[in-house]
Amino acid sequence: MSEVDAALRLLCDNPADFARAKSLARARAAGLIDYSAEDLLQEAFVKLLSGERRWPRNVHPLVVLTTAMHGIASNIRKRTDKGAINRHVAVSAAEGELENGQEIVAVERVTPVENANATSELAEIQRLVxxxxxAELVVLAWADGLRGKEAADELGFDMKKYEAARKRLIRKLEPVQALRRES
Known part of the structure; x- marks a missing residue:
């Protein structure tokens, strides 16, 4: 990693090379949503320094940096295209939601794979209970964020009935827990 650090420091210390790097970042960041050229350049630096992106020997630092930025930008585009949020749909805010001209920006933190896994987990939980x-009612109470006495009261259960249902539910959910631990 010290070689990568030294090469990047040399690149940053040379104004002409660093200007080229910024220009290449602008080209690679064109069309990216919520990512500026500076963000892309910074992300490439971080991934190269951490070893997440390879740094081949005897290759000019600008070539390595450009290749890394290309890959990162490609991944961002894929994530944006295949994500659950459709950025082409206009979102209107209710009156009073925007303050001081602030803009509402959709941020997707869940990938389609995570959505698919959650859907299959939910189907498995429904099958198990x-x-x-x-037990089905306890699952629904838990989904609403209710636990213990609060859940029992909401369901109209006494604590003995709630605890018995909760323990059965925990036993029934062991296969789902085992799958979660494996992944």
């Missing part, structure tokens, strides 16, 4: 009405 099917037929046990009390």
């Amino acid at each position: 099917a037929g046990d009405e009390d």
